[in-house]
Amino acid sequence: MKETLVPAGLERRKEDYELITGQSHYVDDLRLPQKRPAALHLVFVRSPYAHARIKNINFEAARAHPGVVAAFSGAELAQDMPLLELMTSLPGLKVPPRRPLAIDRVRYVGDPVAVVLAENRYLAEDARDLVEIDYEVLPAVVDPEAALAPDAPLLYEEFGTNLAVQIVSGGGDIDAAFKQADQIVRLRVVNQRVASSALEGRACLFDFDPATGQLSAWLSTQAVYLTRRILADALGLDQSKIHVQSPNVGGAFGAKIGASGEELIAALLAVKFARPVKWIEDRSENLQAQVHGRGQVNYIEAAVQKDGRLLGLRVRTVADLGAFLAYTTPISPNTTARMLNGPYQIQALDFQALGVFTNTVPTAAYRGAGRPEATYLLERTMDRIAHELHLDPAEVRHRNLIPPDAFPYRTPHGIVYDSGNYPAALARALELSDYAGWRQKQQERRKTQSSSLLGIGVSTFVEISGGPFVGMQEAATVRIRRDGTLLVQSGVAHNGQGHFTTFAQIAAQVFRLPGSQVEVQMSDTSLPAYGIGTFGSRTAQIGGSAVLLAAQTVREKALHAAAHLLEVAPDDLEIADGQIMVRGVPGRAMSLGELARRVEEQPDLIDHDPPNPSNGAAIEGLAAWRDFSPSAATFSSGAHVAIVEVEIETGEVHVLNYVAVDDCGQILNSYLVEAQLHGGLAQGIGQALYEEIAYDENGQPLTGTLMDYTLPNAGQIPAFEVDAVETPTPIIPSGAKGIGEAGCIGSPPTIVNAVLDALAPFGIEMIDMPLRPEKVWALLQAARQGTLPRIDLLPPAFFNAVASPKPADTSSQGGAGSVDV
Numbered sequence: 001m002k003e004t005l006v007p008a009g010l011e012r013r014k015e016d017y018e019l020i021t022g023q024s025h026y027v028d029d030l031r032l033p034q035k036r037p038a039a040l041h042l043v044f045v046r047s048p049y050a051h052a053r054i055k056n057i058n059f060e061a062a063r064a065h066p067g068v069v070a071a072f073s074g075a076e077l078a079q080d081m082p083l084l085e086l087m088t089s090l091p092g093l094k095v096p097p098r099r100p101l102a103i104d105r106v107r108y109v110g111d112p113v114a115v116v117l118a119e120n121r122y123l124a125e126d127a128r129d130l131v132e133i134d135y136e137v138l139p140a141v142v143d144p145e146a147a148l149a150p151d152a153p154l155l156y157e158e159f160g161t162n163l164a165v166q167i168v169s170g171g172g173d174i175d176a177a178f179k180q181a182d183q184i185v186r187l188r189v190v191n192q193r194v195a196s197s198a199l200e201g202r203a204c205l206f207d208f209d210p211a212t213g214q215l216s217a218w219l220s221t222q223a224v225y226l227t228r229r230i231l232a233d234a235l236g237l238d239q240s241k242i243h244v245q246s247p248n249v250g251g252a253f254g255a256k257i258g259a260s261g262e263e264l265i266a267a268l269l270a271v272k273f274a275r276p277v278k279w280i281e282d283r284s285e286n287l288q289a290q291v292h293g294r295g296q297v298n299y300i301e302a303a304v305q306k307d308g309r310l311l312g313l314r315v316r317t318v319a320d321l322g323a324f325l326a327y328t329t330p331i332s333p334n335t336t337a338r339m340l341n342g343p344y345q346i347q348a349l350d351f352q353a354l355g356v357f358t359n360t361v362p363t364a365a366y367r368g369a370g371r372p373e374a375t376y377l378l379e380r381t382m383d384r385i386a387h388e389l390h391l392d393p394a395e396v397r398h399r400n401l402i403p404p405d406a407f408p409y410r411t412p413h414g415i416v417y418d419s420g421n422y423p424a425a426l427a428r429a430l431e432l433s434d435y436a437g438w439r440q441k442q443q444e445r446r447k448t449q450s451s452s453l454l455g456i457g458v459s460t461f462v463e464i465s466g467g468p469f470v471g472m473q474e475a476a477t478v479r480i481r482r483d484g485t486l487l488v489q490s491g492v493a494h495n496g497q498g499h500f501t502t503f504a505q506i507a508a509q510v511f512r513l514p515g516s517q518v519e520v521q522m523s524d525t526s527l528p529a530y531g532i533g534t535f536g537s538r539t540a541q542i543g544g545s546a547v548l549l550a551a552q553t554v555r556e557k558a559l560h561a562a563a564h565l566l567e568v569a570p571d572d573l574e575i576a577d578g579q580i581m582v583r584g585v586p587g588r589a590m591s592l593g594e595l596a597r598r599v600e601e602q603p604d605l606i607d608h609d610p611p612n613p614s615n616g617a618a619i620e621g622l623a624a625w626r627d628f629s630p631s632a633a634t635f636s637s638g639a640h641v642a643i644v645e646v647e648i649e650t651g652e653v654h655v656l657n658y659v660a661v662d663d664c665g666q667i668l669n670s671y672l673v674e675a676q677l678h679g680g681l682a683q684g685i686g687q688a689l690y691e692e693i694a695y696d697e698n699g700q701p702l703t704g705t706l707m708d709y710t711l712p713n714a715g716q717i718p719a720f721e722v723d724a725v726e727t728p729t730p731i732i733p734s735g736a737k738g739i740g741e742a743g744c745i746g747s748p749p750t751i752v753n754a755v756l757d758a759l760a761p762f763g764i765e766m767i768d769m770p771l772r773p774e775k776v777w778a779l780l781q782a783a784r785q786g787t788l789p790r791i792d793l794l795p796p797a798f799f800n801a802v803a804s805p806k807p808a809d810t811s812s813q814g815g816a817g818s819v820d821v
Helices: 014-020 060-064 122-127 174-180 223-237 261-273 283-289 331-338 373-388 394-402 422-432 435-446 499-511 540-565 592-601 671-691 741-762 773-785
Strands: 040-046 052-058 069-072 111-120 130-136 163-171 182-189 205-210 216-219 240-246 277-282 297-303 312-321 348-357 454-463 474-480 486-490 518-521 573-576 580-583 590-591 622-629 634-649 653-662 720-724
Touching: 040 122, 040 261, 040 283, 052 111, 060 069, 060 122, 069 261, 111 122, 111 261, 163 331, 163 474, 174 297, 174 312, 174 348, 182 373, 205 261, 216 223, 216 261, 223 240, 223 261, 223 590, 261 277, 297 331, 297 373, 312 373, 331 348, 331 373, 373 394, 373 454, 373 741, 394 422, 394 454, 422 435, 422 454, 422 634, 422 653, 422 720, 435 454, 454 741, 474 540, 474 592, 486 499, 486 540, 499 518, 499 540, 540 573, 540 580, 540 590, 540 592, 540 622, 540 653, 573 741, 580 592, 590 592, 653 741, 671 720, 671 741, 741 773
Parallel strands: 040 277, 216 240, 312 348, 486 518, 653 720
Antiparallel strands: 040 111, 052 130, 069 111, 163 348, 182 297, 205 216, 205 277, 297 312, 454 634, 474 486, 474 622, 573 580, 580 590, 634 653
16 A cells, blocks of 8 residues: 555554464453353254254253263253344345244254253263254255245245345336437346355353353454343343453454354353353354355346446346344345445436345355445446447446546435545556556457466445444543553454554544553443444444544543643643643643543542443543444445456466555555455455355255365465545544455456456356356366357346335435345
8 A cells, every 4th residue: 555545653553462472362262260160062963954844852862971961952942032133124024933043943954953061062062963863854945046936945834935025226217228228238147155254153151140140251243232132132131230242353254243043042051050151163063054145146237328328227136045034134135235326327226136045054244245246246247338338348437437526426226425536546446557558468468379368357336334323323431541541442342453453543643642552442341332343344433433532522621621720721732742731831731640630539620421321330530431323324435456367278267466446535544454455355356266155956065164165375365456545524523434345345346357358259258256267167168169058147037926016215324124234
């Protein structure tokens, strides 16, 4: 990233020392005090079938195994527990009854059926193998399109269909747009299932004290306050009796929002036996049973003019929801609808998605959650338009981009973009990548008999972040301590993004202190703070704004208190280097530490904040509690360019160069922005080239280990050149927008467009991710033989069979049905 983006005096990340020296602690590293009993270990017995009735469970041998404390079926343990809840609902959504354990029927391979609790994990796993379960195997359906067939096996007979929800969105005169079109461009694109694949799987440790009724919880989670509420509802406890902490988290990417059924069972058993209970998910469980991401089939029709201008877009989507609705399952297809416009001027949009139940693991939020899906289908369409009209892909995008003087910009379906400069980002990306030079090299390469093909891919995109959702504010407390340092206490749950560094920097700048003089605490519900969770590229904006407002309030309190003690007006004072000084009067000053001590002795020197709303505790001393909820969502954007080489004889794809120019508003810390981009780009390129969750026709996972599910290694990820355009948002006090998901939004279509550009001389027009060598090679061979497969580009008839309600009102950017992750 260019040097001008690095703030003067920027300090390194505060989080890294413990991590790189091996002193950090994850859930599995935690050890309770010696006065507490040793933790019991929990394992789950999971279904080997994708669809079956549970006829009988025999625990006799398992319960007799040494070290086993208990073993339970779902009917014994979860029958009376509340149903699992959703983060958001949608109009007409069919919500099947789902408890933490399967009770009468299993609906995917990995569905938890029973539990074993033992003195250690090894004894628990041995006893698990002794549990005998009699199943009646039922027909399964895995393909979401096949699940809509009239004779498809039903997951829930009471619904009479596998259709869970129909999402309809749009705006503008779509019929007029298609009548005005010079050409209709059609394509079908698949956004395959992927696993979140965090380094650390799900993990939890619960300890219940029956004497006090206090439940202590340590989880690998994205949302400590949200988890506390879910635990309270599931267990019938008061939230004040639950203390949730999150130690270091080895990645989450949307899959650890709230609490899963397994975690609720672990908490229930801790209360039931009044002993600590630990559950650590292993890698096979993670791939088999943790929620997956993506999972969409899209049919696209674009109405275009001969100059490449996009008039209207009609999209029909089949969204694979899996076997039931996990906490964030409805979010991705709904956000796909909301982000369909992208960065372009489009007259009309018409979107319909059918959310479908299948005998597979539920899909849910995964980094981007609907934004990558919308961007992928839109950017593949833009390249297809360029190809069919024989235009340059970058020029087609340039002709369609929303100009910078059009903001705030309202899309046809009512979404308002706050700010942006999309042409500047595209121009910068083309310049940095030497786009024109590579086009010239490509033309020269195509004149030779080279063994490799050269391809250039482009994408531009918009990312929604933050938003004015009900109850989605963040709160923080900032305090000046007796030693003159600052203490920041935030409701954020940290997952490795660098929030400690960011929040320290924000507070330090308010007081003109070095970041080393600021301590930051978070990931703990006992703090005087509040937060709904770390997701949706929202934390620096919303959590950071709460810190900023609290720090500014404390600064004003400090100035007024010091003005009284120094007998001057507050405007005559300034703060720097830990001192409050009278301007122009050397020697008349006091340290922040001395002021904090004086305020403790004379509380009337300041106006005290009311009690902390999250727990009722008093905010005492030279401190302030402030919350923040934005008035609207913000919209980041970017333009990416990739140069790839495709080996004709092997189908291997090599990424030669990747340039990402992103606009996340005012950059608070360029090192952290660059790190977020690198991580997102690696995940997006992994999806484009390598990753896919696959099942056979009976619902058996074919990617149950990392030997089958391919994650890219360091050698397969290219070096990145990243840069920025900054258009601060007026919605956030700091001007910052989100950046956490940009990399995995822009990179999949950029890579696929580049590969298709390379394959164009062979007449290959479509390919679906992941672009594994054997897939690319097979298409090249088919092209040579004149046997390229025909792809039906028209939406299936079942879209017409479903009644088409009036498009949903998406003009509001908040409320139920519009939560973004």
